[in-house]
Amino acid sequence: MTYSxxxxxxxxxxxxxxxxxxxxxxxxxGLAGLTLGMILQKSDIPYEIFESxxxxxxxxxxxxxxxxxxPMFKQCGIYDEFxxxxxxxxxxxxxxxxxxxxxxxxxxxxxxxxxxxxxILTRPVIYDLIYRQIPKDRIHLGKKILSANQDSHCxxxxxxxxxxxxxxxLVGGDGAYSVVRKNMYSxxxxxxxxxxxxxxxxxxxxxxxxxxxxxxxITEFPDLAKDPCxxxxxxxxxxxxxxxxxxxxxxxxxxxxxxxxxxxxxxNWIHALPNNASAKEISQAFQAYQSERMPxxxxxxxxxxxxxxxxxxxxxxxxxxxxxxxxxxxxxxKTAISMNINRPQVGFLDQADDTGSVRPAPQINKLNIxxxxxxxxxxxxxxxxxxxxxx
Numbered sequence: 154m155t156y157s158x159x160x161x162x163x164x165x166x167x168x169x170x171x172x173x174x175x176x177x178x179x180x181x182x183g184l185a186g187l188t189l190g191m192i193l194q195k196s197d198i199p200y201e202i203f204e205s206x207x208x209x210x211x212x213x214x215x216x217x218x219x220x221x222x223x224p225m226f227k228q229c230g231i232y233d234e235f236x237x238x239x240x241x242x243x244x245x246x247x248x249x250x251x252x253x254x255x256x257x258x259x260x261x262x263x264x265x266x267x268x269x270x271x272x273i274l275t276r277p278v279i280y281d282l283i284y285r286q287i288p289k290d291r292i293h294l295g296k297k298i299l300s301a302n303q304d305s306h307c308x309x310x311x312x313x314x315x316x317x318x319x320x321x322x323l324v325g326g327d328g329a330y331s332v333v334r335k336n337m338y339s340x341x342x343x344x345x346x347x348x349x350x351x352x353x354x355x356x357x358x359x360x361x362x363x364x365x366x367x368x369x370x371i372t373e374f375p376d377l378a379k380d381p382c383x384x385x386x387x388x389x390x391x392x393x394x395x396x397x398x399x400x401x402x403x404x405x406x407x408x409x410x411x412x413x414x415x416x417x418x419x420x421n422w423i424h425a426l427p428n429n430a431s432a433k434e435i436s437q438a439f440q441a442y443q444s445e446r447m448p449x450x451x452x453x454x455x456x457x458x459x460x461x462x463x464x465x466x467x468x469x470x471x472x473x474x475x476x477x478x479x480x481x482x483x484x485x486x487k488t489a490i491s492m493n494i495n496r497p498q499v500g501f502l503d504q505a506d507d508t509g510s511v512r513p514a515p516q517i518n519k520l521n522i523x524x525x526x527x528x529x530x531x532x533x534x535x536x537x538x539x540x541x542x543x544x
Contacts, residue, residue, distance in 0.1 A: 176320040178310060179326055180301075182206075192417065205313075209294070214365070219492070228502040238278050240382035246384065297312060420499060
């Protein structure tokens, strides 16, 4: 299973949106871009999505989504269909090259702890579900973005068909090799502010090939009829192909989940902007978004790296797998909490019930209140009850 980590790189301008609200241009109709569009569709924020592909293609493998997206899916009215389309994921069974069971990772307590179960779906299925929530006139296919420029009034993108589009905010949801990021880095480099590490090409060590089977039948594969989903991960003797060297490993849909969390938090801060927001206010919103998301992204990356080592060759991989196999219950619980405690919600929609015994982590912009107050006193205020005082 392979997934792309979708980044949310941003350029800003200062033109007023429709009526005074900031207009958002979203580069890329991947899961991140579509999720942001789905959320903004329920707000007063005008937006457009630009996708370079001329048509939507049903590509991708199975993806595991834990309970952390359930509240947002409920707010957007798609959770029941999401559940109907997927299969519960209660465990991962790790097998050796001969098919023997090495150990299992158990998720059976997820609903009690975090309010809902995890589910596994194919990428085309979850993609289509979110895609259907957005009016088709908001998604522009065959729009490869060649450049993005900003001035004191707006941000302008130029597409390969020669057309230009203007807005107040440009969100890069166009993948690891983002055109938006490339243009933004070019501008920052001219100013002499680009870190040396960011000027290097993205490193990679593995080519991932994805093959799809024919449609399987339960008479041949009886595990297909079982509920919950029977999830197997097989480790080879010398080549543990379950390992991944992408920015996030596939386990748990970490890349896609974090991209969707990005969309939730970014939508909250964009919605919090006052009418006719200034460049300074937009910049403050971006800083607040980054401050809110960065610790969670770093933690997710650490979990992802740990999983990568778990499936690696050599002595260290064997030691880690031994530790996982014999992990005490209290440590399993602690690990599960660290991976599922962040369950962000859209601040400007009715809050979804979260019945988990482990309460979700505090969220700066979660309460259903008018956060625009913050920009009249400064986002980094000193503790007003409606302000994110701990940024």
